[in-house]
Amino acid sequence: xxxxxxxxxxxxxxxxxxxxxxxxxxxxxxxxxxxxxxxxxxxxxxxxxxxxxxxxxxxxxxxxxxxxxxxxxxxxxxxxxxxxxxxxxxxxxxxxxxxxxxxxxxxxxxxxxxxxxxxxxxxxxxxxxxxxxxxxxxxxxxxxxxxxxxxxxxxxxxxxxxxxxxxxxxxxxxxxxxxxxxxxxxxxxxxxxxxxxxxxxxxxxxxxxxxxxxxxxxxxxxxxxxxxxxxxxxxxxxxxxxxxxxxxxx
Amino acid sequence: xxxxxxxxxxxxxxxxxxxxxxxxxxxxxxxxxxxxxxxxxxxxxxxxxxxxxxxxxxxxxxxxxxxxxxxxxxxxxxxxxxxxxxxxxxxxxxxxxxxxxxxxxxxxxxxxxxxxxxxxxxxxxxxxxxxxxxxxxxxxxxxxxxxxxxxxxxxxxxxxxxxxxxxxxxxxxxxxxxxxxxxxxxxxxxxxxxxxxxxxxxxxxxxxxxxxxxxxxxxxxxxxxxxxxxxxxxxxxxxxxxxxxxxxxxxxxxxxxxxxxxxxxxxxxxxxxxxxxxxxxxxxxxxxxxxxxxxxxxxxxxxxxxxxxxxxxxxxxxxxxxxxxxxxxxxxxxxxxxxxxxxxxxxxxxxxxxxxxxxxxxxxxxxxxxxxxxxxxxxxxxx
Numbered sequence: 001x002x003x004x005x006x007x008x009x010x011x012x013x014x015x016x017x018x019x020x021x022x023x024x025x026x027x028x029x030x031x032x033x034x035x036x037x038x039x040x041x042x043x044x045x046x047x048x049x050x051x052x053x054x055x056x057x058x059x060x061x062x063x064x065x066x067x068x069x070x071x072x073x074x075x076x077x078x079x080x081x082x083x084x085x086x087x088x089x090x091x092x093x094x095x096x097x098x099x100x101x102x103x104x105x106x107x108x109x110x111x112x113x114x115x116x117x118x119x120x121x122x123x124x125x126x127x128x129x130x131x132x133x134x135x136x137x138x139x140x141x142x143x144x145x146x147x148x149x150x151x152x153x154x155x156x157x158x159x160x161x162x163x164x165x166x167x168x169x170x171x172x173x174x175x176x177x178x179x180x181x182x183x184x185x186x187x188x189x190x191x192x193x194x195x196x197x198x199x200x201x202x203x204x205x206x207x208x209x210x211x212x213x214x215x216x217x218x219x220x221x222x223x224x225x226x227x228x229x230x231x232x233x234x235x236x237x238x239x240x241x242x243x244x245x246x247x248x249x250x
Numbered sequence: 251x252x253x254x255x256x257x258x259x260x261x262x263x264x265x266x267x268x269x270x271x272x273x274x275x276x277x278x279x280x281x282x283x284x285x286x287x288x289x290x291x292x293x294x295x296x297x298x299x300x301x302x303x304x305x306x307x308x309x310x311x312x313x314x315x316x317x318x319x320x321x322x323x324x325x326x327x328x329x330x331x332x333x334x335x336x337x338x339x340x341x342x343x344x345x346x347x348x349x350x351x352x353x354x355x356x357x358x359x360x361x362x363x364x365x366x367x368x369x370x371x372x373x374x375x376x377x378x379x380x381x382x383x384x385x386x387x388x389x390x391x392x393x394x395x396x397x398x399x400x401x402x403x404x405x406x407x408x409x410x411x412x413x414x415x416x417x418x419x420x421x422x423x424x425x426x427x428x429x430x431x432x433x434x435x436x437x438x439x440x441x442x443x444x445x446x447x448x449x450x451x452x453x454x455x456x457x458x459x460x461x462x463x464x465x466x467x468x469x470x471x472x473x474x475x476x477x478x479x480x481x482x483x484x485x486x487x488x489x490x491x492x493x494x495x496x497x498x499x500x501x502x503x504x505x506x507x508x509x510x511x512x513x514x515x516x517x518x519x520x521x522x523x524x525x526x527x528x529x530x531x532x533x534x535x536x537x538x539x540x541x542x543x544x545x546x547x548x549x550x551x552x553x554x555x556x557x558x559x560x561x562x563x564x565x566x567x568x569x570x571x572x573x574x575x576x577x578x579x580x581x582x583x584x585x586x587x588x589x590x591x592x593x594x595x596x597x598x599x600x601x602x603x604x605x606x607x608x609x610x611x612x613x614x615x616x617x618x619x620x621x622x623x624x625x626x627x628x629x630x631x632x633x
Contacts, residue, residue, distance in 0.1 A: 043505070046496055048633075054488050058496060060507075068506055076488060087487055094482035096510055098536075098559040119479040119508060134481050138506035 002089035012089045019081045022217040024204040025127035029195040033231045036153045052210045053079040070137030076130045079207040087130035122147045126154045158235035165238025174242045179213040186228045194230035216244040251411045255284035257309040258295035262433040266303040269295040271433050275444040276495045296419035299387045306381045315368030321402040324363040327356045328399035356396040359384035390457040393450045394418050419446045423526025427629040449521040463522045464599045470517045470580035478545040479508040492516040492630040514581035515564040530627035532571035533564045537619035543583035549595040571627045576600045577611045584614040
């Protein structure tokens with residue numbers, strides 16, 4: 001956890017309060033692909049061994065027209081949106097600048113960026129993802145448009161409504177504030193650039209001990225939509241609706 | 251008769267008479283003896299000079315020997331100076347060949363001669379040989395190749411029967427943290443040969459730890475494909491580990507990349523300590539700097555002399571952090587000029603942190619601000 005000075009400087013506790021408890025977007029295995037970064041060529045792809053509560057991916061993108069222009073993208077998929085904010089705080093703590101500026105609007109829950117006199121870099125949190133885009137080559141690369149492209153792809157919900165994904169819970173009791181296991185399965189496994197996106201209404205999703213847990217927020221209906229997205233393949237879709245307070249199984 | 255195996259790291263519990271426990275990189279597993287095995291690619295070995303005792307030994311196994319018999323066996327340096335033309339050119343060629351051999355050639359010397367016994371099938375057990383006239387304690391840091399000619403004695407003559415080739419890393423002392431020598435499990439902190447390739451090249455030939463740390467500091471600072479950014483690029487924010495694999499990918503790849511002071515401090519500490527130095531990473535906080543030469547900057551280029559407002563700066567400390575302690579900084583070069591309008595670039599190497607004396611690191615770097623020293627240091631684990 002970042003030290004107190006950094007937490008105060010960037011109002012980390014205030015950012016944590018901005019995370020809504022009644023809706024969530026959650027990713028596993030998110031990978032920036034050439035579809036996300038039009039005009040850039042991926043030259044480095046470093047995936048850290050996944051742990052129970054996080055997965056890290058580093059990619060570096062080169063401009064094919066200018067070898068001096070490169071962009072590094074680090075994506076850390078955390079166990080929850082709150083963990084993603086804490087990860088952002090740690091990343092800011094390891095930035096030498098006296099202060100990293102507020103980032104452009106509309107970029108996830110919160111964003112920060114380097115001032116104009118420093119090599120371009122932007123940090124943002126989207127769902128459970130903590131993201132850094134940095135100009136990595138000898139020539140400054142404008143990372144904000146790329147961050148916006150990436151954020152737009154994170155936001156996207158593919159227009160597919162024919163359920164092909166299995167989404168279920170083995171648990172019987174669904175109650176507000178009570179976590180339950182969320183199982184998900186695709187009809188075919190995705191390739192190395194495939195990722196899952198979960199959209200939750202009236203609840204959130206967190207990762208614990210390698211599995212996903214659904215946490216309904218209030219009585220009523222909790223709804224989960226899931227997508228398996230992979231370049232070059234039609235997206236897969238699944239959904240699950242549960243009455244909060246009802247029994248899942250007869 | 252043939253050599254079947256040669257073992258350099260035959261005792262994983264010590265490095266006083268044999269080689270260190272090492273691995274190639276974060277992937278895969280550790281390199282285990284026999285490092286040379288017939289029919290397989292040869293694996294390297296590494297020695298820590300100061301840790302070696304009076305005797306250094308290797309082990310070897312043979313086949314095709316006399317059934318239920320014995321042979322005197324030894325290995326000698328297979329290198330022979332090239333045939334040279336007469337005159338000045340010949341002398342120069344000879345000198346160059348000797349120089350290259352001294353820098354990159356046999357550091358293991360020869361082995362003593364042993365009587366090796368063979369079973370009915372002509373196979374020997376694992377026999378121990380002592381290295382004679384080795385230069386492991388005196389050659390200094392390097393990567394060297396030993397070509398051994400294996401011989402057996404028949405009558406009063408030695409007869410060649412096989413050759414083997416061995417890549418040998420030589421460091422000054424036992425690698426210090428984050429590196430260790432624990433042979434158990436998949437220990438990522440065993441010295442990596444991928445890192446030794448860099449560290450031993452950067453500090454080639456040095457025989458003292460001060461010189462090694464200096465060479466590493468300068469090398470980290472002057473990599474031609476790098477430049478500075480305030481964001482830390484090679485620190486795993488989740489675990490606090492140093493992403494050495496990722497850094498090596500960039501410096502080996504040749505394409506331009508960026509890094510900051512934390513990354514440079516990690517590189518200097520990690521590579522220096524691999525050679526046996528005793529550095530730590532440590533921060534100081536809140537300062538406006540005087541003009542300094544940016545990472546990989548050109549002293550003659552005015553725009554490469556820069557100032558920053560920093561929330562922290564991270565450097566390397568010899569033994570421990572403190573106002574009176576000694577520092578290394580691979581991220582910048584200080585301006586040692588005392589004349590306005592001129593610059594004298596100086597790599598910060600074993601400089602006292604100090605306060606306001608002209609040769610203090612702090613005096614040369616900090617224009618204003620408290621520059622408060624952290625109370626702790628680190629040696630980040632590598633991954």
